[in-house]
Amino acid sequence: MKRVRFKIEYDGTKFSGYQIQHNGRTVQEELEKALSKLHKGKPIKISASGRTDAGVHAKGQVIHFDTPLELAEFNWKSALSSLLPDDIQIAAVDEVDADFHSRYDAREKEYRYYVWNAQDPDFFRRHYTCHIRRALNIEAMRDACTLIEGEHDFTSFCSAKTNIKGSKVRTITEARIAASGSELVFIFKGTGFLYNMVRILVGTILEVGLEERSIDDIPRIIQKRDREAAGKTAPSRGLFLWKVDY
Amino acid sequence: MKRVRFKIEYDGTKFSGYQIQHNGRTVQEELEKALSKLHKGKPIKISASGRTDAGVHAKGQVIHFDTPLELAEFNWKSALSSLLPDDIQIAAVDEVDADFHSRYDAREKEYRYYVWNAQDPDFFRRHYTCHIRRALNIEAMRDACTLIEGEHDFTSFCSAKTNIKGSKVRTITEARIAASGSELVFIFKGTGFLYNMVRILVGTILEVGLEERSIDDIPRIIQKRDREAAGKTAPSRGLFLWKVDY
Numbered sequence: 001m002k003r004v005r006f007k008i009e010y011d012g013t014k015f016s017g018y019q020i021q022h023n024g025r026t027v028q029e030e031l032e033k034a035l036s037k038l039h040k041g042k043p044i045k046i047s048a049s050g051r052t053d054a055g056v057h058a059k060g061q062v063i064h065f066d067t068p069l070e071l072a073e074f075n076w077k078s079a080l081s082s083l084l085p086d087d088i089q090i091a092a093v094d095e096v097d098a099d100f101h102s103r104y105d106a107r108e109k110e111y112r113y114y115v116w117n118a119q120d121p122d123f124f125r126r127h128y129t130c131h132i133r134r135a136l137n138i139e140a141m142r143d144a145c146t147l148i149e150g151e152h153d154f155t156s157f158c159s160a161k162t163n164i165k166g167s168k169v170r171t172i173t174e175a176r177i178a179a180s181g182s183e184l185v186f187i188f189k190g191t192g193f194l195y196n197m198v199r200i201l202v203g204t205i206l207e208v209g210l211e212e213r214s215i216d217d218i219p220r221i222i223q224k225r226d227r228e229a230a231g232k233t234a235p236s237r238g239l240f241l242w243k244v245d246y
Numbered sequence: 247m248k249r250v251r252f253k254i255e256y257d258g259t260k261f262s263g264y265q266i267q268h269n270g271r272t273v274q275e276e277l278e279k280a281l282s283k284l285h286k287g288k289p290i291k292i293s294a295s296g297r298t299d300a301g302v303h304a305k306g307q308v309i310h311f312d313t314p315l316e317l318a319e320f321n322w323k324s325a326l327s328s329l330l331p332d333d334i335q336i337a338a339v340d341e342v343d344a345d346f347h348s349r350y351d352a353r354e355k356e357y358r359y360y361v362w363n364a365q366d367p368d369f370f371r372r373h374y375t376c377h378i379r380r381a382l383n384i385e386a387m388r389d390a391c392t393l394i395e396g397e398h399d400f401t402s403f404c405s406a407k408t409n410i411k412g413s414k415v416r417t418i419t420e421a422r423i424a425a426s427g428s429e430l431v432f433i434f435k436g437t438g439f440l441y442n443m444v445r446i447l448v449g450t451i452l453e454v455g456l457e458e459r460s461i462d463d464i465p466r467i468i469q470k471r472d473r474e475a476a477g478k479t480a481p482s483r484g485l486f487l488w489k490v491d492y
Contacts, residue, residue, distance in 0.1 A: 009369045009370075011369070011370065057370070059370075077366075086372065089366070089367065089369045091366065091369075120323075120335070120337065121335065123255045123257070123335045123337075124255075124257065124303070124305075124374060126332065128370060
């Protein structure tokens with residue numbers, strides 16, 4: 001048996017999220033189904049770096065599983081491309097140590113959130129961007145990002161639906177905004193993220209950008225440790241799990 | 247009554263083409279249905295600059311129709327955005343003279359064809375690009391484009407399924423390739439295009455790029471006036487009706 005790691009891309013638009021659930025189409029189920037076919041019906045269980053919600057995309061989700069097959073990267077990709085639906089793609093394949101774990105060994109994760117700030121939506125990227133018509137104060141949002149960076153208790157930026165019982169202290173190593181024309185990309189890197197954390201961070205920072213909130217709100221929200229204190233959860237379609245570092 | 251002109255964008259992926267037909271979802275039908283609702287059930291007939299095939303996209307299709315309504319551009323857009331499916335968008339609206347015709351008054355049309363030349367597909371643009379894995383000789387394809395420009399009888403580059411009886415002489419005012427990284431954009435401008443003409447041109451030029459054909463084939467194909475002489479029809483998903491000039 002060998003342990004194999006895949007970097008995968010998926011278009012979250014038509015998925016009820018990454019993780020298998022009773023109702024709805026999931027990325028995990030499609031992957032396990034395809035892998036099982038490739039293994040002549042033998043069930044294959046995969047583990048991912050973490051879940052993503054319904055509608056959230058991945059440019060660099062990482063999964064691993066054990067297999068008796070010995071295939072080169074190109075052969076894994078071509079064998080699976082005919083077994084997978086067109087909204088999942090294997091981007092890279094490598095063999096890892098038998099004790100590698102896609103979730104526990106993840107050192108840092110990067111998420112990106114795409115905002116299209118213009119009168120009309122970016123039509124051909126409508127499933128991959130959040131459209132905001134009103135002008136955004138980018139400098140204010142950049143200042144807000146600076147206040148997010150570092151080690152904080154992010155309880156206020158965690159969905160109340162979480163089932164995490166332990167500490168909600170996390171470290172954001174980088175929070176910044178790349179702007180190019182009408183496109184804004186929010187880039188967040190950190191050692192760990194809570195449920196809906198990036199979307200609540202973006203939703204709150206956008207309220208700063210729309211000047212519905214002042215920058216001073218940010219440290220106040222962090223201190224309150226109360227989801228009600230933060231802004232709205234930004235829509236899932238703008239969010240990408242971009243990269244997982246090991 | 248006023249005559250109104252719309253510039254529209256659509257994602258051809260889930261359409262059986264622009265023009266209304268017995269089976270299948272069409273852009274024209276969706277537009278007429280939405281406009282009829284806006285006119286309290288009164289049927290509205292629209293005319294377009296031309297048809298597009300199943301799977302072909304539009305960045306700048308132009309239609310016109312007559313209406314008793316007097317709405318500002320923003321109001322047309324917002325009223326229709328809730329009545330149209332999410333794969334059609336009104337990009338611009340203006341009032342035109344009562345004798346304006348979107349098809350007969352078109353002076354020049356521009357089509358663009360997107361090719362993604364890399365090992366793996368451009369996943370998040372998979373519905374909007376044609377993926378070619380093998381290396382392409384761009385210089386040879388650019389030479390082929392030069393031979394396409396000008397006035398020619400394009401019978402060889404017209405689908406045999408056409409119902410045009412008259413002359414197949416057309417003028418291509420510009421044929422060129424813009425390259426940036428793995429993306430190639432074929433740009434064609436002309437006074438008129440035949441059925442499947444851009445896709446057959448691209449399919450044939452790609453065969454030159456793959457060195458399956460020599461450049462000398464191009465004048466020979468034109469001279470033969472026979473669809474069988476030209477290359478394959480490139481897939482519809484890479485093609486955009488980009489712009490119509492009046």
